Structures are given as C-alpha cells and as structure tokens.
C-alpha cells in the first residue's frame with residue numbers, strides 16, 4: 337500500500353546550513369494500517385509526509401504507493417492517491433466557495449470516478465449523506481461559504497473531503513493541534529470513525545503522545561531524521577507514555593525533551 341525505501345533527504349547539502357532531515361527511512365504500511373508518528377521538533381516528520389505526498393523528492397530512495405513507484409510523480413499527479421489534512425483548518429478548504437463547491441472539488445480530484453462538472457441531484461444527495469456523518473448539521477448548509485464556518489467545522493469538512501473518495505493513503509499532519517480541547521476531541525473521534533468506515537491506510541503525525549497511543553494499530557517514533565522505534569500491532573494496546581519515554585532514553589541515552597503538549 338505504502339512503502340518508503342531507504343529515503344534520505346538533505347537540505348542545503350554542502351553548505352554550512354546542511355541538514356539531514358531524513359536519514360535512510362524504511363517504512364511499510366499494509367492496507368488498513370493506521371500508523372501514528374511522534375517525535376521531537378525537527379525529527380523529520382513533516383519532511384516524511386511531504387515526501388509521500390510529492391511536495392518533496394528524495395535525494396536517495398523510493399516511494400511506492402499501491403505497488404507503483406511514484407518517487408518522481410509530481411504532487412498534482414499523486415493527489416488522486418492521497419488525502420491530506422493539515423494543522424491549519426484554513427489550509428484544506430477554499431473559504432470563498434460554498435460547502436457544496438468545496439466537496440465537488442474534492443470529489444473531482446479522484447479522477448477514477450466519473451466526473452461531470454457541476455453538482456447534480458444525485459451528487460448533492462451523496463454530499464448530504466456524507467455530511468450527516470459529521471453530526472454538525474452542515475448537510476443543511478450546503479450553500480454556506482466555508483469562510484463562515486468555525487475552525488472545528490472547517491477541520492471536520494477538510495477531513496471529510498480528504499476521506500470520502502477513499503484515497504490509498506490518508507496523511508494527517510497534526511490535524512487536531514490548532515483546535516481547542518473539545519473540538520480536538522470531536523475531530524479525533526471523527527478521524528477514528530472515518531478511517532474505520534472507509535478502511536483507510538493512514539499515517540498521522542501528532543505531538544500528543546496520548547492521542548498517538550489511543551489511535552491506530554501501529555506507532556513509530558522519529559528522531560534526528562530516523563525512525564528510532566516501531567511499535568507493532570501486538571505491542572500497541574499495552575503501550576503507555578512512560579513506556580515511550582523509557583524507550584527513547586534507552587535508545588538515545590538521554591531524556592526525551594517533553595512539554596505539556598507532547599504529553600497530551
């Protein structure tokens with residue numbers, strides 16, 4: 337489903353600002369895997385997500401999606417395989433367009449579906465049914481401009497837009513971090529629901545260790561451009577925050593830099 341093979345990315349190579357952002361990353365996600373990604377600031381998490389979505393190309397290594405080598409496929413050509421939700425609720429939607437128009441764009445992105453431009457009745461019913469799942473009453477506001485929605489509502493819509501065409505890979509990039517706790521919980525629950533319903537293969541970056549433990553069937557920890565710990569399906573149900581901190585200390589020989597956000 338997703339395979340990263342020996343991925344290395346060096347920024348500003350050969351200059352005093354040289355930075356090895358990813359150092360020989362190997363990762364394999366089976367269909368339906370939901371992998372949470374934790375790691376300190378600058379560990380390489382966003383760089384890895386950008387490598388998968390095609391924003392960046394690796395210096396060394398290959399990216400495979402659905403058995404295809406997509407390493408050199410540009411972002412716009414990869415978008416039909418990938419749904420992505422960012423930290424900023426403003427990033428995933430077009431504020432001056434209506435909810436319906438935003439959904440129509442997301443729907444059209446997956447070109448494997450038949451696309452007739454515009455929104456016909458059948459499509460509108462499909463959008464309404466999808467929106468009902470959010471339990472935010474957005475199904476009755478199809479013609480409302482997205483710019484008028486709250487941050488939580490926009491993030492819920494972004495999540496729906498990223499998932500309802502069933503992408504091969506769903507990338508969640510700290511997508512609850514900018515929300516207040518009750519909205520973050522709503523989006524977390526919605527994430528669980530949509531991923532399960534659509535059986536999506538998912539990679540989620542979070543700074544919240546409890547969220548990383550609670551969601552998904554696998555967990556990886558990154559540090560200094562490397563995956564330093566992989567927790568598999570059998571180990572994850574019993575995992576605790578102290579376990580993760582102890583593992584970091586064992587591997588790196590130093591205490592993990594933590595703050596309240598990281599501890600959730």
Ligand SMILES: Nc1ncnc2c1ncn2[C@@H]1O[C@H](COP(=O)(O)OP(=O)(O)OP(=O)(O)O)[C@@H](O)[C@H]1O
Pocket residue numbers: 347348355356357375376377378379380381382383384
């Ligand atoms: N375009 C770039 N040019 C130069 N250096 C970069 C660039 N993008 C990332 N880096 C560096 O690469 C390293 C990894 O960055 P990355 O954003 O992937 O980390 P991260 O794990 O997502 O961190 P955070 O949790 O703080 O968002 C960092 O040291 C960062 O400064």
